[in-house]
Amino acid sequence: MARHPHRATSSSPRPAEAAFREFWRVTGLLRRVAEPHFARFGISPAQWGVLRALSRRESAGDAPPRLTDLGSLLLVRPPTVTGVVGRLERMGLLARTTPGGDQRSRCVCLTDEGRRVVKQVLARHPRWIGQLMAGLTAPEQAEFLRLLRRMIAHVEPLAERMDGQGPAADRTRAGPGGVKKTGGGVDVTSA
Amino acid sequence: MARHPHRATSSSPRPAEAAFREFWRVTGLLRRVAEPHFARFGISPAQWGVLRALSRRESAGDAPPRLTDLGSLLLVRPPTVTGVVGRLERMGLLARTTPGGDQRSRCVCLTDEGRRVVKQVLARHPRWIGQLMAGLTAPEQAEFLRLLRRMIAHVEPLAERMDGQGPAADRTRAGPGGVKKTGGGVDVTSA
DNA sequence: GCGTTTTAGTTAGCAAGCGAACGAACCTTC
């Protein structure tokens, strides 16, 4: 790290690269802080994501979401939803129901126990978040939020684009020449 | 730290909370973009982290790091290091060596094949990063970097503090009263 | 009505993160 803040912009080789690196770093840190926090309520961050989404929908008066809806809300894929919801169901915090219309979709709603947990977490939430973000002043937080939103707006389409393509090299037990399998359509990065 | 009784924010949609939420969101997005990218070289983001760290140390002329060193560089725990390094070793991208002195530590260094991969990734790196961060202008990137660093500086001690304590409720098959096991030292959040 | 395609969700299998528990080597202290 250690690069003097003074002449940062001019001499610093690549702010973009550094930003990415630090970002990745914070990602890990964040998980490591969030995990024990939610563990105190007996849940994981991912489970909290589901519970909070359900709770919000409930208080908004909306119908219980299907698994697919949850997936797009939380930006995770169907198998992940199945897993997390399954565990929450086993814990008794939510219930799968099969609504009338479509016979292949399942809806998910909170149990009383689930609502109880949400309440408990929410009671501490502002305080906890405040603690987490206390490294930034209020205006900085606002700016941070703005930048994050711009990042999302830019990256989300990129992520979606990756969906359909680019399975790539199978190094697992590739010989010395393993990599070049990328050949052919090298320029996925395009312009 | 949290000394701002700033209730101006309370009525608005809470920037701190929103920032946290969006941050979590970008975290997922970032993984989804990085994974297929590195897959094109036959590796994963975590593996890239290790390879890059080794490469840097090498070109700085430093001695090959021990597994523990890698762990603290990458902010991951020993079992994770074991796993990632093990897979990289099986792929033939790095080698474990047992240096003279301490018989219980292992050092890790790149193989030629590993160096080759690093080179390939680096060749594309600026371009890829540029694409990722293209949602922000150069000054915004610099500001983003600055905020990230402040976040790290603030959160890292928090994460470390969590290390020794707070295992928490075992909901897995907890009865209706599962949560209160947190009892006793409720105020881990302290003040 | 029947065949095809699309959509919802699950399953299997892998990587990466963690905590807990452990063996082995090292260090400290008597």
Add this chain to the structure above:
DNA sequence: GAAGGTTCGTTCGCTTGCTAACTAAAACGC
């Protein structure tokens, strides 16, 4: 030198994310 503790790394078992492959129901096409 032996006892006790610390440190390094591994293994086990778990959650969460993914892809690929699959089933079942719905929707479309003719």
